Amino acid sequence: MSALLQAKDLKRHYEVHIPEGLFGRKASLKAVDGVSFSIEKGRTLGLVGESGCGKSTTAKLVLGLIPATAGTVEFAGTRVTARHDAQWRAMRRRMQMIYQDPLGALDRRLPVITQIAEPFEIHNPEMLAAERTERSALLMESVGLRPDMAMRYPHELSGGQRQRVVIARALALEPDLLVCDEPVSALDVSIQAQVLNLLDDLRERTGFAALFISHDLKVVRQMSDRVAVMYLGRIVESGLPEEVFRRPQHPYTKALVSAIPTPARRGKRERIVLEGDPPSPVDVPSGCSFHTRCPIAQASCRNEVPQLVTSGGHAVACHLVNAGAAPAAQAAE
Amino acid sequence: METLLSIEDLAIDFDQGKRFVRALHGVSLTVARGEVLGVVGESGCGKSITWLAALGLLGSRARISGSVQLNGQEIAGAPENDLAGLRGGRIAMIFQDPSSSLNPVHRIGRQIVEALKLHRGMTGASADAEAARLLDRVGIANATRRLREYPHEMSGGMNQRIMIAMALAGEPDLLIADEPTTALDATIQAQILDLLTELRRDSGMALVLISHDLGVVADMSDRVAVMYGGRVIEEADTGSLFDSPAHPYTKGLIAALPDIDGPRRRLESIPGTVPAPDRLPPGCSFAPRCAIASKICDARMPAFLPYGESQSHFAACVKCRDEKPAESARLSGNKHVLVPA
Structure with missing residues (x-):
């Protein structure tokens, strides 16, 4: 199957000013630093990592909302640029997004049905008003919103209902790709399950591919066909969710997986606790960027950047794992 | 087990201008000495206001009824002066967003020393030394240098450690932690949960852990209220x-x-x-x-x-x-x- 979306060596660096000394100094913040992945038609790639690892920047690069410093994104064989011309707008009909905060993504002064109908107005102005209303009503029904909610304003709906409005609007033009950036992080557990099930059903029915971004490994595992773990702007491990989360290879993924408390794991104290905070993306450590917190780091990790090495669909960027010499890591399993 | 804090039939009505809306309908809970009580529920279920009301922190728009006893002594409706001595002393509380609980314009050292002065009457060099010891206790390296820094110079996890250090300043019998790790990343959450467990084991203080995360509550608690x-x-x-x-x-x-x-x-x-x-x-x-x-x-x-x-x-x-x-x-x-x- 050919890839619907292909990202190659994507980089996004920001020039920042650091207040230091008398005049400060210029530095480069490497938000995304060489990320490659592909998403096939109808499949979902999950992207996990802690705050500041570059997940959301990757989402913006994929959609062409911000220009990449280096690297390319191809959507259905066409290059996605950050030049917002007719070609980009045509492409954007087929790529939609959902963000964490639905209230921020909706206009507070318009009834929700008007907002759901807006994509038709923008991308298909010839459509008759009657058809627009009918299709919007169908969309509302498909995301589980009652017809009597159509004329309500965003503040009159609950968080879960607002997120359903955003989903309905994103799916209005039947996109091929949906970029979901923390779509359920602001929702309560019971509502989170409703929205995740809804996305799952809609995906089955309409067959969209998705880039699903979350800091919550449990949610990502639930939704993804493949997952990629990011640390400081790079993918450190990727593969099938069962593989990556059940048998994590990279020491960072291991710590991340072991750190999740769940009711089923209670009482089993096998948490790997990492020392310290993630380094600032302005001062990324040399070599493997994880070596400052890695429990099994060796001298070589400090000098050389590890490459993502794939074996059997499971890719890991770690010198020790890839050299087959991670005795401490194996013992920890 | 000896009961440390008992809440009996606590009800809260909020003044909505024209009428009162009941937000809490008679909650009864007890915390034994040294115990970890987990409180779970979705947003708006009353898990935070129960404890804010118990400490008299809800303000004048809330009408509170029921009884709250600490070591058998009634504290619901107690005069503000008595409560002020209790809060941060016998009972300490930490919140979800550590950086908004700290004062951004004062150095961390000053804020910890303030707590020490209030609750343990310490001043001068002995207070400074104790503040450094507390920072060390919550796992912050270079304590003396860190005391001279401001909250914005530290990460979220560090600030939560500082909040915990301030909570420990009064040597409390009970720590109420309201979503202490919700704003933190997974690896930092693991650090803070480990720290809380370790501190509790050493000092024998009781902990009320309020969280929407069933996993965190399952992992930490002896008893759970939903x-x-x-x-x-x-x-x-x-x-x-x-x-x-x-x-x-x-x-x-x-x-x-x-x-x-x-x-x-x-x-x-x-x-x-x-x-x-x-x-x-x-x-x-x-x-x-x-x-x-x-x-x-x-x-x-x-x-x-x-x-x-x-x-x-x-x-x-x-x-x-x-x-x-x-x-x-x-x-x-x-x-x-x-x-x-």
């Missing part, structure tokens, strides 16, 4: 709550949680949303969303009664006892009242 619609609807020791939940809401919460281990399954969601405090249904507040609700549930709020064989497992549900007739039948001497009087 809240819904301003009431405690189930309470049990952690093992029996997660192994054999009684209330359909607790069951639903557990089933709605995606797993990290085991096979992937479709999530079981609870239909509908949490009702607003001024629009609670007449009977059981969970009845409109409940799969096993019947007429009896709409009639009146079910009483909070023992469930199963354990003497410490309680649930406020009429129907949950019907589901397991075999188990209730085995009980001898402990007659179940299906319909509360």
Whole structure:
């Protein structure tokens, strides 16, 4: 199957000013630093990592909302640029997004049905008003919103209902790709399950591919066909969710997986606790960027950047794992 | 176990201008010395205001009734001066967002020393030394240098450690942690949870852990109270709550949680949303969303009664006892009242 979306060596660096000394100094913040992945038609790639690892920047690069410093994104064989011309707008009909905060993504002064109908107005102005209303009503029904909610304003709906409005609007033009950036992080557990099930059903029915971004490994595992773990702007491990989360290879993924408390794991104290905070993306450590917190780091990790090495669909960027010499890591399993 | 804090029939009404809206409907909870009580529930269920009300932190728009006793001494409605000595002293509290709990224009050292001065009467060099010791205790390296820094110079995890250090300044018997790790990343959350466990083991203080995250509560608590619609609807020791939940809401919460281990399954969601405090249904507040609700549930709020064989497992549900007739039948001497009087 050919890839619907292909990202190659994507980089996004920001020039920042650091207040230091008398005049400060210029530095480069490497938000995304060489990320490659592909998403096939109808499949979902999950992207996990802690705050500041570059997940959301990757989402913006994929959609062409911000220009990449280096690297390319191809959507259905066409290059996605950050030049917002007719070609980009045509492409954007087929790529939609959902963000964490639905209230921020909706206009507070318009009834929700008007907002759901807006994509038709923008991308298909010839459509008759009657058809627009009918299709919007169908969309509302498909995301589980009652017809009597159509004329309500965003503040009159609950968080879960607002997120359903955003989903309905994103799916209005039947996109091929949906970029979901923390779509359920602001929702309560019971509502989170409703929205995740809804996305799952809609995906089955309409067959969209998705880039699903979350800091919550449990949610990502639930939704993804493949997952990629990011640390400081790079993918450190990727593969099938069962593989990556059940048998994590990279020491960072291991710590991340072991750190999740769940009711089923209670009482089993096998948490790997990492020392310290993630380094600032302005001062990324040399070599493997994880070596400052890695429990099994060796001298070589400090000098050389590890490459993502794939074996059997499971890719890991770690010198020790890839050299087959991670005795401490194996013992920890 | 000796009871440290007991809340009895605590109710809160908020002044909405024209009328009062009841947000908490008679909550009773106890915390024993050295125990970890987990409080779970979705947003708006009253888990935070219970403890804010107990400490008299809700302000004048809240009307509070019921009793709160610390070591047998009544503190609900106590004069502000008495409460001020208690708060941060015998009972400390930490919140979700550490950076907004700290004063951005003062150095960290000054803020910790302030707590030491208030609660332990320490000043000068001895207070500075104690502040450095506290920072060291919560795992911050270079304590003396860090004391001279401002909150914005530290990460979220560091700031939460500083909040914990300030909470420890008064050597409290009880620490109330309201979503202490919700704003933190997974690896930092693991650090803070480990720190809390370690501190508790050393000092023997009791901990009330308020969280929406069932995983965090399951991992840390000895006993768990589940809240819904301003009431405690189930309470049990952690093992029996997660192994054999009684209330359909607790069951639903557990089933709605995606797993990290085991096979992937479709999530079981609870239909509908949490009702607003001024629009609670007449009977059981969970009845409109409940799969096993019947007429009896709409009639009146079910009483909070023992469930199963354990003497410490309680649930406020009429129907949950019907589901397991075999188990209730085995009980001898402990007659179940299906319909509360």
